[in-house]
Amino acid sequence: MKTKHTLPQPFKGIVPPMITPLKDETNLDIPGLERLINHIIEGGVHGLFILGTTGESTSLSYALRHELVARTCEIVDGRVPVLVGITDTAAIESLRLADTAEKKGASAVVAAPPYYFNLGQPELIEYYEYLVERLSLPLFLYNMPSHTKIIIEPDTVKTLSKYKGIVGLKDSSANNAYFNNVMNKMKGRSDFSLFVGPEEIMAETVLLGAHGGVNGGANMFPELYVKLFEAAEKGDVLTVKSLHGIVMEISSKLYSLGNFGSSYLKGIKAALNIMGICSDYMASPLHRFREAEREKIANNLEEIKSKMLNLKH
Template sequence: MTQLAQNLQGSIVALVTPMFKDGSVDWKALEKLVEWHVEQGTNAIVAVGTTGEPSTLSPSEHIQVIQEIIRVVDKRIPVIAGTGANSTHEAIELTQAAKELGADAALLVTPYYNKPTQEGLYQHFKTVAEAVDLPIVLYNVPGRTGVDMQNDTIVRLADVAGIIAVKDATGDVARGQALIDALHGRISVFSGDDETAVELIAVGAKGNISVTANVAPKIMSEMCAAALAQNQSVAQEINQKIANLNNILFCESNPIPVKWALHEMGLIGSGIRLPLTPLAEQYRAPVREALKAVGII
């Protein structure tokens, strides 16, 4: 097991990509966001994960955002590059680019829309891991991709050199615990669901790859630290404090609400790329109130 695989834990933010109103990337805002996360105790950053809108960034923009985050972080915390694609060839190209830029690992979502079989998923991730010498974190989020990577497939992939972890965004704690038990520590499991992260850490997950950490990095870092230290009373107290925020940040498709929240906090502009649109008017007051309730604004 690599040093990164052993040390990677805690609160990992799935960082948004700040944009101006016209949809162009706001590089100064991105730099400020990264610095803020390092200061606030975020343990690692996912650059251009699905929350970072890779589906609407051009390939050159995708790579440039990864490059900029790596530059600003300057090795202070790990940077995990989102390099997933529904084409295995494209995923290899993005992962190779991330390696050359100096990323510490790559996060690869299951291929979306084309609905590969379980064997197809196995061969996809195995092919990428064998093609690029960079630690790979698998990402299963069936609610967004339309394809569900079964535990048995993940257990098979745990034997592939280079695959170090999996982000489980099913929100099913019992299923996540069964996966942790079946893996016997060969690769790490991370929660990809803010609402159930504390529960999954309690049964053996190494941390949380988080949307909520975009707006509450210190709180999420403290919650994960408490959960990892098996201080359940503190972890649950924090979890209850942010429960409404975790929920309201998914009132519309991610990252619509979290980008609007960050805009409301004065950290980024209002930009988001079509076909995603700014947060609907009826959700703005509830998101604002959820931010106020945890002392963010």
Template sequence: MFNGALTALVTPFRDGEVDAPALRELIEWQIQSGIDGLVPCGSTGESATLTHSEHDNVVKLTIEQVRKRVPVIAGTGSNSTAEAIRLTAAAREMGADGALLLSPYYNKPTQDGIFRHYKMIAASVDLPLFVYNIPGRTASNIAPETFARLSEIKNIVGVKEASGSMDQSSDILKLCGDRLAIFSGDDGLTLPLIALGAKGVISTSGNVIPREMHDLAAVALGGDFPKAREIHYRLIPLMRALFVETNPIPVKQALAFMGKCANELRMPLVPMTAGPAEKLRIVMKELRLV
């Protein structure tokens, strides 16, 4: 059920509010472009500055618009275990196909604390769960040995691995085997991680190039690595340009260039600076996106 390229959706805003029409149109374009799944309310969706009501509404809107055409994995992470359980239970009631939960940030639990956090959520909510490891945002790394422990829990089914470390990813794949579906959390590592046995990518770039990210994952998963390398090298300049400033600042700018949503973020995030924005536009022009 879970494989290929899944887009970590932005949350469009207009005049300080969630832009529901723009989000619906973005979702529809994603599906028509062949994307393999959608992930609302993750880091790219600015979940940290959504109110609880907005968070629930964005998940609900996404599920309603998708209408079971592709899997919806709702972002439901929190550094409070009780809050993560509430968000995950709400996503299950709305009809989400799974939940993505980042490792607790700021309070920096030990590896045993991280394990118990996920174990408690899994015991509380009967829903396929994905563990999201992104040390650059959480200030702690989930060790491969902790993933091995987590893989023994029935409804923990996958990992979004965004440490940027091929060594770490290799160790997770070796220790967990088929018990966890590993997804790249770094767009530029999609191809090498699939070559090692990953099932796909949860992608920021997918907001801008859903068809191309689907094709990259599908071709690599099908074993045509020469073709996959061709796609990888064609897309890598855009993947890099979309991360020259904090995600999702560049991807919001890119979508604004394409007329998909307003270039509006929630404070303390601010729009992209002029120089990098122009370089992004040039890269997009080379790919005929603008």
């Protein structure tokens, strides 16, 4: 087993949902993967999350998913905790991937609800019970209703938090009312980590007591998101306002081109490719940006980079 980083409780900070650098449908971009991981870690992040939505997990073959876990853990080599997404419609495949994660040195796994049958909350509780009883790694719940059709209700989060192996929640609903409700129900559990996915609301949720962000932009600009998190954790509202403004520039100028449901992901991959970090190939059914959009991304990236220079001073 490779060097492993044990999760603190609560786990806090910026945990980028890493994109998956691909050469084609069946091969990872290995040099790009190494450059990307080192780039992210050098930005001061607190962990790394692979095989989430931003990692195109559901579009990858099982062989690629297992290979990505092994190679990522090897490259990270214990420098930060590695969290592995094990979301699947088949629980047995989730457990197989979790087994690989444990053997290769990951620190935790992350599971959204199975996304085919529309489970009720009692069934959802039974599903997570089934997983946690068979897992050797800590488990984060992953609320992603836009993709799974299922909300992990605040009361369900509270019920599941009673299991020793369930240590936190990643919420990608972008629903502040939902997240505030969860925080209120969990206020007596300082050991249970609460993270948000959408970077546009990360700072405000941390100011209100959340533990951090799983923010896609930290693939490109990890230092920015770390500084924003640190400012929010300290209650430094002036710095939060300044840095949050740059995050919103990233959101509007890199994530919103064209009429694509996947514009956010296309934008991140195009930007990383333009930055010389890794390939922008996307697994089917998605496709990378064409030249017209790439040109816009390149121009917008230069504008954002000029603002990023102020972070160095």
